[in-house]
Amino acid sequence: MSSSFISKLPNVEISIFTEMSAMANKHQAINLSQGFPEFDAPDFLKDKINQAIYEGKNQYSPSNGLPELLTQIANMVHRHYQVELSDEQKLNGQNNITVTSGATEALWVAIQTLVRPGDEVIIFDPAYDSYEPAIELAGGSCRHITLDAPSYAIDWTIVKQAINAKTRAIIINSPHNPTGTVLSQSDLIKLQDLVKQHNLYVISDEVYEHMTFDGIRHESVLRYPALFDRSFVVSSFGKTFHCTGWKMGYCAAPAALMSEFRKIHQYVNFCSFTPAQIAIAQMLKEQPSHITDLPNFYQQKRDVLVGALKDSRFKVLPSKGTYFLLLDYTAISDLNDRAFCEWLTKAKGVAAIPLSPFYPASQRESYHQKHQIIRLCFAKNDKTLLKAAAILNQL
Known part of the structure; x- marks a missing residue:
């Protein structure tokens, strides 16, 4: 690319979702990062x-x-x-x-x-x-x-x-x-x-x-x-x-x-x-019952993951909707959320998403100083959720 080319989006990088899923695939980690269901369409x-x-x-x-x-x-x-x-x-x-x-x-x-x-x-x-x-x-x-x-x-x-x-x-x-x-x-x-x-x-x-x-x-x-x-x-x-x-x-x-x-x-x-x-x-x-059944379907999955993490050192934040769950890992590590997710994926075999990329780049340094929170996706089979929780409980 020409050195004179001026980007229309100079601050945009590769999506964190793409990055973490690629990392999960490379290290054969359980992928609770990108928000896609593990189960199939009806x-x-x-x-x-x-x-x-x-x-x-x-x-x-x-x-x-x-x-x-x-x-x-x-x-x-x-x-x-x-x-x-x-x-x-x-x-x-x-x-x-x-x-x-x-x-x-x-x-x-x-x-x-x-x-x-x-x-x-x-x-x-x-x-x-x-x-x-x-x-x-x-x-x-x-x-x-x-x-x-x-x-x-x-x-x-x-x-x-x-x-x-x-x-x-x-x-x-x-x-x-x-x-x-x-x-x-x-x-x-x-x-x-x-x-x-x-x-x-x-x-x-x-x-x-x-x-x-x-x-x-x-x-x-x-x-x-x-x-x-x-x-x-x-x-x-x-x-x-x-x-x-x-x-x-x-x-x-x-x-x-x-x-x-x-x-x-x-x-x-x-x-x-x-x-x-x-x-x-x-x-x-x-x-039409597929839609009316969805709240109970995903609430059950949320409850499986929350229940499986009850003895962990994570602090589980409330999830009232979506198929995501936030975990505070302050009691486990001093790493910032991005570094923690990389370590979790490579060393422990569970991929999560850091929360800092959801904030503007100018605020991420101050965010790192105040928060240590990651996001998990629970749109997965119960077996997968329990397997991931067993790893997380050991931290």
């Missing part, structure tokens, strides 16, 4: 995608998504949140939903739709690593608000103080990756008040929407009409149906915002994989 879903492929349904779909899938998404939204996503209340979803190639595409397109040069977007750290690069590529910048362990709760007074004339949008993520926290009804009402008062927009990352535990209700932005009126809501079929490699997601928004979203989406990725859209539409229609 047989029904696999049968339907194979059927679609062999029936020759392999060409482009409409850019917005197959009409039958849009309808089934709208029906699902109504079942879970009592919201009807169409201007005419017909539950067809044709005006309010776009199918995307994964939630990351939906997030990127939503950010490009909203953010203009000079705009600021409020994000909460620790934050998923795709938000800031997308904001920078749109010409905007991030206003970072740090959430403190162990509760990682949002202080809305601080949020209000951070809003200024440049503030364009706020990005929220609930259930939250990496902390496993869940926003409450009170949180959404306070957010709604700020959005109305300051004429802001919201991007709500809800990819773990069907994974909340202990009877906690997921407070989707879709439940709050005045808030949804200025929001993009992003969801993931990959997370819901254990098929992250299919890269299938969707975005919901009011018709006017969705019209602008689709203008960009059509040039990023004209349409998503047609056979998968057909299969998911049938899954949503004929196997």
Whole structure:
């Protein structure tokens, strides 16, 4: 590369998820780092995608998504949140939903739709690593608000103080990756008040929407009409149906915002994989119990891992949603979290994710001085979780 080449993302490095999974593979470690399920997608879903492929349904779909899938998404939204996503209340979803190639595409397109040069977007750290690069590529910048362990709760007074004339949008993520926290009804009402008062927009990352535990209700932005009126809501079929490699997601928004979203989406990725859209539409229609069973399914896995670690020297932080669990290793090592995860992978055979990469680079040194926390993924078979816990208990 020419020495005169100027990077548009000079501070971006290889994703920590890619790095730790590669390290886990190299050292044959149990991979509790990258957030993908160890178990397979439902047989029904696999049968339907194979059927679609062999029936020759392999060409482009409409850019917005197959009409039958849009309808089934709208029906699902109504079942879970009592919201009807169409201007005419017909539950067809044709005006309010776009199918995307994964939630990351939906997030990127939503950010490009909203953010203009000079705009600021409020994000909460620790934050998923795709938000800031997308904001920078749109010409905007991030206003970072740090959430403190162990509760990682949002202080809305601080949020209000951070809003200024440049503030364009706020990005929220609930259930939250990496902390496993869940926003409450009170949180959404306070957010709604700020959005109305300051004429802001919201991007709500809800990819773990069907994974909340202990009877906690997921407070989707879709439940709050005045808030949804200025929001993009992003969801993931990959997370819901254990098929992250299919890269299938969707975005919901009011018709006017969705019209602008689709203008960009059509040039990023004209349409998503047609056979998968057909299969998911049938899954949503004929196997709705898969989604309603997910909270108990993942709560059981959380409880297996938490129970297996009860005699360890780790301090286990609460996980109210997602399929992630945070561990404080202060009693075990003085290493910073990145070095600890490398040692854990290479020397002990368990791969985890450090939390510091979820913070901006400028804050990581100070983060290391205050926190010693790692993230484990429990979307694994019980045998794998128990095997990893047995190793961790020896530290």
